[in-house]
Amino acid sequence: MSSKIFGSGIRRREDPRLVTGGAAYTDDITLPGMVYAAMLRSPHAHARIDDVDVSAAAAAEGVLAVYPGADTEDALQPVPTAWLLPDSDLQVAPYPAIAKDTVRYVGDIVAVVVAESRYQAYDALDLIAVDYDPLPAVTHPQQATEPDAPQLHEGISGNQALHWTVAGGDIDAAFADAEVVVKERIVQQRLIPNAMETRAAVAQYRQASGELTFWNTTQNPHIARFICSAVTGIPEDRLRVIAPEVGGGFGSKIAVYPADFVTIFCSMRLGRPVKWTETRSENYQATTHGRDHVQEVELAATKDGKITGLRCTVWAGLGAYLSTAAPGIPTILHGLMLSGVYDIPAVKEDVFGAYTNATPVEAYRGAGRPEATFMLERLVDKLANELEMDPAEVRRRNLIPRFEDGHDVITGLTYDSGDYPAALDKLLDHAGYDDLRRQQAEARNEGRYLGIGLSTYVEICGLGPSQVAGAIGFQGGLWESAIIRFHPSGKVHVFIGASPHGQGEETTFAQIVASEVGVSPEDVRVFHGDTDNTPMGWGTYGSRTTAVGGAALALTARKIKEKAKIVAAHLLEAAVEDIDYEDGNFFVKGSPDRGKTIQDIALMANVSWDMPEGVESGLEASTFYDPPNFTFPFGAHLAVVEVHPQTGQVKLERYIAVDDCGPQINPVIVAGQVHGGVVQGIGQALWEEAVYDDSGQLVTGTMLDYAMPRADRLPEIEVLSTVTPSPHHPIGVKGIGEAGTIASTVTVYNAVLDALQPLGVDSVAMPLTPERVWRAIQESGGD
Amino acid sequence: MKVPVSIQINGRLYESEVEPRKLLVHFIRDLDNLTGTKVGCDTSQCGACTVLLDGVAVKSCTCLAVQADGAEVTTIEGLAQNGELHPLQEAFWNKHGLQCGFCTPGMIFASHELLRTNPDPTDEEIRHGLEGNLCRCTGYQNIVRSVREAADIMNADTQDGGEG
Numbered sequence: 001m002s003s004k005i006f007g008s009g010i011r012r013r014e015d016p017r018l019v020t021g022g023a024a025y026t027d028d029i030t031l032p033g034m035v036y037a038a039m040l041r042s043p044h045a046h047a048r049i050d051d052v053d054v055s056a057a058a059a060a061e062g063v064l065a066v067y068p069g070a071d072t073e074d075a076l077q078p079v080p081t082a083w084l085l086p087d088s089d090l091q092v093a094p095y096p097a098i099a100k101d102t103v104r105y106v107g108d109i110v111a112v113v114v115a116e117s118r119y120q121a122y123d124a125l126d127l128i129a130v131d132y133d134p135l136p137a138v139t140h141p142q143q144a145t146e147p148d149a150p151q152l153h154e155g156i157s158g159n160q161a162l163h164w165t166v167a168g169g170d171i172d173a174a175f176a177d178a179e180v181v182v183k184e185r186i187v188q189q190r191l192i193p194n195a196m197e198t199r200a201a202v203a204q205y206r207q208a209s210g211e212l213t214f215w216n217t218t219q220n221p222h223i224a225r226f227i228c229s230a231v232t233g234i235p236e237d238r239l240r241v242i243a244p245e246v247g248g249g250f251g252s253k254i255a256v257y258p259a260d261f262v263t264i265f266c267s268m269r270l271g272r273p274v275k276w277t278e279t280r281s282e283n284y285q286a287t288t289h290g291r292d293h294v295q296e297v298e299l300a301a302t303k304d305g306k307i308t309g310l311r312c313t314v315w316a317g318l319g320a321y322l323s324t325a326a327p328g329i330p331t332i333l334h335g336l337m338l339s340g341v342y343d344i345p346a347v348k349e350d351v352f353g354a355y356t357n358a359t360p361v362e363a364y365r366g367a368g369r370p371e372a373t374f375m376l377e378r379l380v381d382k383l384a385n386e387l388e389m390d391p392a393e394v395r396r397r398n399l400i401p402r403f404e405d406g407h408d409v410i411t412g413l414t415y416d417s418g419d420y421p422a423a424l425d426k427l428l429d430h431a432g433y434d435d436l437r438r439q440q441a442e443a444r445n446e447g448r449y450l451g452i453g454l455s456t457y458v459e460i461c462g463l464g465p466s467q468v469a470g471a472i473g474f475q476g477g478l479w480e481s482a483i484i485r486f487h488p489s490g491k492v493h494v495f496i497g498a499s500p501h502g503q504g505e506e507t508t509f510a511q512i513v514a515s516e517v518g519v520s521p522e523d524v525r526v527f528h529g530d531t532d533n534t535p536m537g538w539g540t541y542g543s544r545t546t547a548v549g550g551a552a553l554a555l556t557a558r559k560i561k562e563k564a565k566i567v568a569a570h571l572l573e574a575a576v577e578d579i580d581y582e583d584g585n586f587f588v589k590g591s592p593d594r595g596k597t598i599q600d601i602a603l604m605a606n607v608s609w610d611m612p613e614g615v616e617s618g619l620e621a622s623t624f625y626d627p628p629n630f631t632f633p634f635g636a637h638l639a640v641v642e643v644h645p646q647t648g649q650v651k652l653e654r655y656i657a658v659d660d661c662g663p664q665i666n667p668v669i670v671a672g673q674v675h676g677g678v679v680q681g682i683g684q685a686l687w688e689e690a691v692y693d694d695s696g697q698l699v700t701g702t703m704l705d706y707a708m709p710r711a712d713r714l715p716e717i718e719v720l721s722t723v724t725p726s727p728h729h730p731i732g733v734k735g736i737g738e739a740g741t742i743a744s745t746v747t748v749y750n751a752v753l754d755a756l757q758p759l760g761v762d763s764v765a766m767p768l769t770p771e772r773v774w775r776a777i778q779e780s781g782g783d
Numbered sequence: 784m785k786v787p788v789s790i791q792i793n794g795r796l797y798e799s800e801v802e803p804r805k806l807l808v809h810f811i812r813d814l815d816n817l818t819g820t821k822v823g824c825d826t827s828q829c830g831a832c833t834v835l836l837d838g839v840a841v842k843s844c845t846c847l848a849v850q851a852d853g854a855e856v857t858t859i860e861g862l863a864q865n866g867e868l869h870p871l872q873e874a875f876w877n878k879h880g881l882q883c884g885f886c887t888p889g890m891i892f893a894s895h896e897l898l899r900t901n902p903d904p905t906d907e908e909i910r911h912g913l914e915g916n917l918c919r920c921t922g923y924q925n926i927v928r929s930v931r932e933a934a935d936i937m938n939a940d941t942q943d944g945g946e947g
Contacts, residue, residue, distance in 0.1 A: 019872040020860065020863055119802065193919075196919050672921060678922060679923070680919070703829060710923075711927065713914075717924055740922075
């Protein structure tokens with residue numbers, strides 16, 4: 001059992017409660033005496049607030065209280081960002097939980113109503129009279145930095161939140177000596193994460209003891225506790241954050257939000273449990289968005305396709321205020337990945353982070369890395385076109401060769417391990433690449449436009465070590481912790497600091513423990529998401545839960561095994577060195593039939609009747625694992641599309657993903673992560689875009705207007721893998737949560753542009769809607 | 784102001800007085816902890832709130848409680864019979880047809896409706912049948928496999944003389 005459980009696609013233990021309605025998400029929690037909060041949000045993107053009259057609302061049926069910004073101003077500290085990026089001239093604008101004098105985006109909170117029922121709370125919102133004096137707004141990240149742009153924050157010149165640079169090698173020489181230069185201006189449009197569960201909070205403050213229990217839709221309950229404590233003043237030891245079942249996050253549940261603090265404030269004032277649940281329209285306005293880059297990129301190369309330099313300027317829209325991790329996303333998680341899987345001798349990037357009259361931007365699946373991969377992989381295709389070379393061949397000429405234990409790249413990172421040529425070869429082989437190119441040529445002869453798109457990628461997972469966190473201004477640690485506790489019967493409880501929300505770690509973590517100490521995974525229960533009964537953790541984002549938390553757990557299981565060996569040696573009257581272990585059985589070398597099982601040892605350690613001298617009772621261990629480096633998963637993806645030139649319609653015919661996340665604990669779960677990630681990236685390429693009009697109104701403000709991927713628009717995704725273990729990780733795993741999204745947007749984009757090449761189209765703004773593709777064809781004069 | 788309704792949910796009769804504007808999904812969720820039915824949007828796009836109303840799938844955010852007066856509702860809590868998961872529930876579990884699980888109750892009822900009207904759908908028909916339900920985690924691929932497996936099991940049961 002144990003030796004086979006690692007790598008087995010067993011069914012998830014999370015699922016029985018989820019398929020029967022037995023799981024409790026935040027909005028499913030009801031407490032005695034509970035009342036309901038609703039937020040009044042600004043309908044203006046930028047306006048001065050001249051007056052807020054809450055009297056009619058306060059007098060409405062069922063209403064307990066209405067609080068405008070004047071009430072929370074002194075009670076709640078400003079909402080902090082947790083990433084104080086050094087060497088970037090970072091300008092942190094004050095971020096009040098409730099706006100008092102000025103609103104800066106459609107969705108800024110202006111007041112909160114608390115009522116006996118949800119319906120009454122929403123009715124009362126309509127009775128609040130706010131006198132606004134509208135101001136000009138700017139939502140475009142590059143325009144925001146222009147001299148005549150409306151200014152969002154006093155004392156922050158040019159709306160510039162940060163200016164960050166990464167450089168390596170002699171970039172000027174690379175371009176001066178270049179035989180070929182290709183350029184592109186790319187817009188990574190704003191995206192709305194759309195976790196199917198909107199955000200919600202339940203705050204239960206006990207005035208007598210000063211204790212708060214806070215149920216929250218969060219990816220990182222311990223960070224939420226830390227920040228809630230700082231903002232509300234409730235000491236951290238009296239603040240319990242529970243992330244119950246959480247319905248997806250994709251980065252949008254990292255931030256600790258104004259509405260969270262406001263809900264807590266209401267409970268503190270009223271002494272009643274308060275629930276707030278976001279509507280979907282509110283989610284679109286107020287829950288963090290992703291991407292929003294304008295990128296000007298150029299690539300230098302030789303005539304034979306060797307890349308010699310990459311230079312770019314990026315304007316990153318950060319929204320009206322800095323969200324929790326916002327400053328690190330377009331910089332650290334983006335700029336350090338500029339050179340991808342290629343040996344590029346010189347790079348330089350300038351990133352300008354801009355305040356705009358739009359929803360704050362946060363990490364969104366991939367977080368900086370899809371934007372970096374897109375730039376590079378798009379320009380590699382342009383280079384191939386320029387040189388009339390096959391895009392696969394250009395990639396091959398630049399790939400870093402296989403390495404097993406560290407490779408330094410020009411941005412300063414040391415990749416852990418990689419075999420990029422193997423991933424590309426496997427992809428092309430499986431796709432039947434040469435055949436596809438032949439089919440494409442034949443189709444063109446028939447007047448059909450088939451496109452083949454490629455992308456390679458490498459990404460950063462397992463953010464750490466903490467020393468690096470400090471150096472890059474992340475206001476927290478990046479380690480993870482785990483506790484394993486054996487009960488007398490041999491059943492096991494695992495407590496982890498990380499907080500998964502759909503990724504299935506209750507199952508995969510049980511598999512890790514089972515494979516390390518030889519219990520059945522059925523006997524291992526994994527607890528997470530409650531700050532009162534789990535050890536400190538830094539959250540589930542950046543594909544770090546298995547990469548860092550899984551390492552903590554594996555090392556803890558090994559401590560258990562070491563102790564068990566000592567107890568076994570004592571019980572078997574042998575020296576510890578003479579004890580062998582196999583599948584949960586500890587025995588004197590050569591005598592597996594007369595061993596002690598891990599369950600025998602758990603019982604003895606717990607009753608403690610006959611323990612070796614100096615060995616403590618119980619069978620329990622914990623680890624705080626601070627990784628020595630990031631992990632670097634990688635892969636290569638390919639898409640085949642057909643574009644109908646008369647309509648601009650793009651049909652996705654095939655999608656193939658080869659990903660290498662190291663050894664796979666549960667390949668079914670890995671494939672599920674790839675499917676979901678790939679589709680999210682396809683969404684960016686083809687359908688999704690958050691659109692603001694000139695006045696800063698979000699015109700894609702509901703699910704009717706924002707095009708999410710749907711089942712009938714997608715082909716079956718062909719999922720393959722290679723396995724290159726991380727040399728520094730106890731079980732070699734790297735992380736898979738974001739890989740699909742990082743690769744797929746540019747893969748599909750390249751495929752569409754490949755199809756359009758004979759029509760003379762070499763650039764179309766995303767998303768590649770039929771209208772845009774059709775217009776591009778018309779403008780190029782093709783077909 | 785309030786009007787009486789009597790709605791049978793999962794075989795049990797609930798009699799209550801509700802505001803005429805109260806949505807069926809809120810009526811269900813506010814009762815007896817029947818919170819398995821989810822609210823995922825406010826424009827009837829996502830399908831997370833799908834339940835069976837007199838055996839037919841409806842988005843319960845698009846239906847008023849008063850419209851369900853006298854009807855029988857089945858929610859995800861009432862789908863398993865005698866402690867045995869419905870083949871759709873079992874298949875979603877077997878095929879990893881869910882991740883965060885939030886869309887799952889609605890997705891299962893949309894699938895239920897599809898198989899009621901088309902017991903042996905092709906993959907393309909399954910995808911078409913589920914286009915009114917959104918999932919952000921799975922990319923739909925394993926949901927399609929789950930429905931395919933459930934259809935196969937239910938058809939085999941029918942051929943064996945079972946109830947399907």
